[in-house]
Amino acid sequence: xxxxxxxxxxxxxxxxxxxxxxxxxxxxxxxxxxxxxxxxxxxxxxxxxxxxxxxxxxxxxxxxxxxxxxxxxxxxxxxxxxxxxxxxxxxxxxxxxxxxxxxxxxxxxxxxxxxxxxxxxxxxxxxxxxxxxxxxxxxxxxxxxxxxxxxxxxxxxxxxxxxxxxxxxxxxxxxxxxxxxxxxxxxxxxxxxxxxxxxxxxxxxxxxxxxxxxxxxxxxxxxxxxxxxxxxxxxxxxxxxxxxxxxxxxxxxxxxxxxxxxxxxxxxxxxxxxxxxxxxxxxxxxxxxxxxxxxxxxxxxxxxxxxxxxxxxxxxxxxxxxxxxxxxxxxxxxxxxxxxxxxxxxxxxxxxxxxxxxxxxxx
Amino acid sequence: xxxxxxxxxxxxxxxxxxxxxxxxxxxxxxxxxxxxxxxxxxxxxxxxxxxxxxxxxxxxxxxxxxxxxxxxxxxxxxxxxxxxxxxxxxxxxxxxxxxxxxxxxxxxxxxxxxxxxxxxxxxxxxxxxxxxxxxxxxxxxxxxxxxxxxxxxxxxxxxxxxxxxxxxxxxxxxxxxxxxxxxxxxxxxxxxxxxxxxxxxxxxxxxxxxxxxxxxxxxxxxxxxxxxxxxxxxxxxxxxxxxxxxxxxxxxxxxxxxxxxxxxxxxxxxxxxxxxxxxxxxxxxxxxxxxxxxxxxxxxxxxxxxxxxxxxxxxxxxxxxxxxxxxxxxxxxxxxxxxxxxxxxxxxxxxxxxxxxxxxxxxxxxxxxxxxxxxxxxxxxxxxxxxxxxxxxxxxxxxxxxxxxxxxxxxxx
Numbered sequence: 001x002x003x004x005x006x007x008x009x010x011x012x013x014x015x016x017x018x019x020x021x022x023x024x025x026x027x028x029x030x031x032x033x034x035x036x037x038x039x040x041x042x043x044x045x046x047x048x049x050x051x052x053x054x055x056x057x058x059x060x061x062x063x064x065x066x067x068x069x070x071x072x073x074x075x076x077x078x079x080x081x082x083x084x085x086x087x088x089x090x091x092x093x094x095x096x097x098x099x100x101x102x103x104x105x106x107x108x109x110x111x112x113x114x115x116x117x118x119x120x121x122x123x124x125x126x127x128x129x130x131x132x133x134x135x136x137x138x139x140x141x142x143x144x145x146x147x148x149x150x151x152x153x154x155x156x157x158x159x160x161x162x163x164x165x166x167x168x169x170x171x172x173x174x175x176x177x178x179x180x181x182x183x184x185x186x187x188x189x190x191x192x193x194x195x196x197x198x199x200x201x202x203x204x205x206x207x208x209x210x211x212x213x214x215x216x217x218x219x220x221x222x223x224x225x226x227x228x229x230x231x232x233x234x235x236x237x238x239x240x241x242x243x244x245x246x247x248x249x250x251x252x253x254x255x256x257x258x259x260x261x262x263x264x265x266x267x268x269x270x271x272x273x274x275x276x277x278x279x280x281x282x283x284x285x286x287x288x289x290x291x292x293x294x295x296x297x298x299x300x301x302x303x304x305x306x307x308x309x310x311x312x313x314x315x316x317x318x319x320x321x322x323x324x325x326x327x328x329x330x331x332x333x334x335x336x337x338x339x340x341x342x343x344x345x346x347x348x349x350x351x352x353x354x355x356x357x358x359x360x361x362x363x
Numbered sequence: 364x365x366x367x368x369x370x371x372x373x374x375x376x377x378x379x380x381x382x383x384x385x386x387x388x389x390x391x392x393x394x395x396x397x398x399x400x401x402x403x404x405x406x407x408x409x410x411x412x413x414x415x416x417x418x419x420x421x422x423x424x425x426x427x428x429x430x431x432x433x434x435x436x437x438x439x440x441x442x443x444x445x446x447x448x449x450x451x452x453x454x455x456x457x458x459x460x461x462x463x464x465x466x467x468x469x470x471x472x473x474x475x476x477x478x479x480x481x482x483x484x485x486x487x488x489x490x491x492x493x494x495x496x497x498x499x500x501x502x503x504x505x506x507x508x509x510x511x512x513x514x515x516x517x518x519x520x521x522x523x524x525x526x527x528x529x530x531x532x533x534x535x536x537x538x539x540x541x542x543x544x545x546x547x548x549x550x551x552x553x554x555x556x557x558x559x560x561x562x563x564x565x566x567x568x569x570x571x572x573x574x575x576x577x578x579x580x581x582x583x584x585x586x587x588x589x590x591x592x593x594x595x596x597x598x599x600x601x602x603x604x605x606x607x608x609x610x611x612x613x614x615x616x617x618x619x620x621x622x623x624x625x626x627x628x629x630x631x632x633x634x635x636x637x638x639x640x641x642x643x644x645x646x647x648x649x650x651x652x653x654x655x656x657x658x659x660x661x662x663x664x665x666x667x668x669x670x671x672x673x674x675x676x677x678x679x680x681x682x683x684x685x686x687x688x689x690x691x692x693x694x695x696x697x698x699x700x701x702x703x704x705x706x707x708x709x710x711x712x713x714x715x716x717x718x719x720x721x722x723x724x725x726x727x728x729x730x731x732x733x734x735x736x737x738x739x740x741x742x743x744x745x746x747x748x749x750x751x752x753x754x755x756x757x758x759x760x761x762x763x764x765x766x767x768x769x770x771x772x773x774x775x776x
Contacts, residue, residue: 147676148676148677149675149677150675150676151675151688171721173720173721173722173725174718174720174721240722244722245722276713277713277715317717357721359720360719361717361719362719363717
């Protein structure tokens with residue numbers, strides 16, 4: 001096998017695939033990336049058997065063939081090379097030699113491709129198309145809220161709910177983020193739960209313009225963006241009824257400048273940084289919202305925002321991460337802070353599409 | 364003009380309830396008063412927990428078997444102990460003690476240290492405080508206590524032990540050298556039979572005789588304890604009285620129990636795991652803690668043991684959640700031999716942030732647990748517990764050595 005291609009394009013492709021390949025595994029070949037050279041193009045593939053990813057880049061192929069090499073070493077090698085093009089040859093013993101110009105050369109020991117798992121095929125099922133940009137914002141706005149608690153494995157995934165709208169939802173049981181795309185309708189409702197690792201991987205490939213093509217069967221989902229394809233296993237389980245968690249109404253709506261609010265949260269977080277269980281307080285009084293935190297170890301911080309609020313005085317406590325992550329996941333200038341009382345969840349809302357429900361802490 | 368008040372000398376009180384369990388029983392049942400009685404446990408192979416003074420006079424000692432006690436004192440009446448009653452009384456006594464100083468260290472169910480250096484002038488003097496405490500406890504519960512007053516914890520405890528029942532012994536700072544001179548070594552809390560024997564072989568029986576022994580020699584023999592011994596021989600001790608809320612935060616919370624019979628069935632072990640998990644959860648909530656690492660310890664019939672751990676992402680504080688992880692760990696331990704001891708502990712503990720759950724079902728569980736805790740606080744441990752656990756616990760309740768009066772400080776505030 002022998003080919004020549006753009007170094008930066010190859011580097012990008014390997015970089016995108018690398019996180020899929022597990023470093024520690026009982027099947028050593030999974031730590032490798034499969035490279036197949038065909039006429040005029042190069043196909044790279046990585047898998048951990050749950051998530052598989054494949055991408056195709058243009059190449060000048062002088063001899064077709066396929067091999068596998070450890071993705072970690074390949075990535076480290078191409079990162080350290082600088083040239084316009086790279087020429088690659090693989091001998092019969094699966095030793096891959098990379099050459100960038102006359103002086104730079106690196107040989108990597110690979111493994112025979114025969115044992116490499118086949119790229120999964122998904123039986124034709126439902127499909128949905130939407131712009132890459134839109135899917136990217138939907139996932140960025142929600143995926144941080146997934147649970148890391150392995151005992152609640154359904155919540156370890158992001159829920160895609162297709163019904164009258166397309167909802168993307170993530171929750172860890174204490175806060176919930178939801179992004180709605182009203183443009184996508186389905187007569188027959190369908191709900192799938194995508195593992196969190198696949199979402200991270202998916203975000204890698206959701207760059208640039210174009211359309212993302214989502215197809216899903218009972219157990220798998222396939223996403224195609226341009227020359228890149230990702231197939232992931234779905235979480236087997238019933239996602240909780242999230243609509244029950246979203247408050248139907250609220251007592252007060254406070255309009256906040258997102259940047260100011262984020263800065264205030266950031267300041268309060270300075271003093272809660274080292275505590276294992278950070279707590280910040282939000283106090284509402286006539287025309288003002290005070291965001292403060294006090295810890296014995298570091299000190300205290302306070303920021304008063306002038307807001308339109310005419311209700312009773314109210315004091316609430318929150319995990320600052322829940323609020324900060326939500327604010328950072330959107331670009332909007334304004335954010336609605338919907339509150340009823342200190343023991344009920346608050347809603348941070350941006351337009352009609354995005355909202356985040358956060359349960360307070362007991363004072 | 365100089366208004367400076369001379370700081371009061373360090374004054375420590377040691378309050379020791381006399382024959383506590385027996386006194387409580389006698390106080391609540393007049394028919395038992397003045398009689399030789401022995402409080403025993405509820406289990407089959409029980410021993411005497413506390414004997415009343417008339418029974419003690421006949422030689423009935425704590426730890427004696429029922430048979431032995433009856434042989435020594437044929438008239439002795441046995442009373443099955445009621446730990447709930449004792450814990451409740453101890454809690455109320457702690458409340459009385461807190462009226463005289465916030466620095467109260469309850470060191471077991473029937474003993475407490477008070478640092479009254481700061482409140483001496485408030486109440487007159489140490490003797491007045493001691494009498495006031497004795498009167499208050501007698502009035503409230505009709506039981507007596509012995510009090511020792513001394514410049515430090517070490518001597519206060521020795522002093523309290525000198526006069527029983529209903530004693531009051533005062534060791535003034537100036538009297539310390541004379542007081543310790545002829546004090547037998549084994550009177551000092553911390554010098555056990557081993558050390559006593561060691562010194563006896565070298566002809567040392569009293570603190571006075573220990574004083575000339577060089578500190579370096581003691582340190583070589585006993586390490587850090589050696590330095591403490593040297594100070595103790597002179598009646599010196601700087602250990603502070605530590606109130607419950609200033610005790611260092613625990614690194615882990617755990618419970619273990621030796622089973623009444625060796626268990627050969629996996630499912631039976633699980634019931635013990637559940638009980639232990641509930642107990643650990645309850646203690647963690649009482650201390651305002653939650654933790655992420657659960658450990659299960661098993662000791663086999665051969666005394667070999669195994670401990671396995673699992674760490675979860677979200678901190679745990681509910682018995683059911685701890686049990687869930689403990690059970691998962693238990694499935695990874697093959698049952699090779701009969702099980703002798705089971706332990707469950709939670710490490711990586713941190714203050715429990717009172718994050719409320721979003722889902723109503725989880726909030727219900729949390730509210731249910733809080734209600735359960737309140738019921739158990741008010742009506743006593745094991746009033747409301749999961750049914751599987753409850754049946755056995757009722758029979759096997761004991762007072763843990765780490766028992767502390769819960770909620771005393773909060774009640775004061």
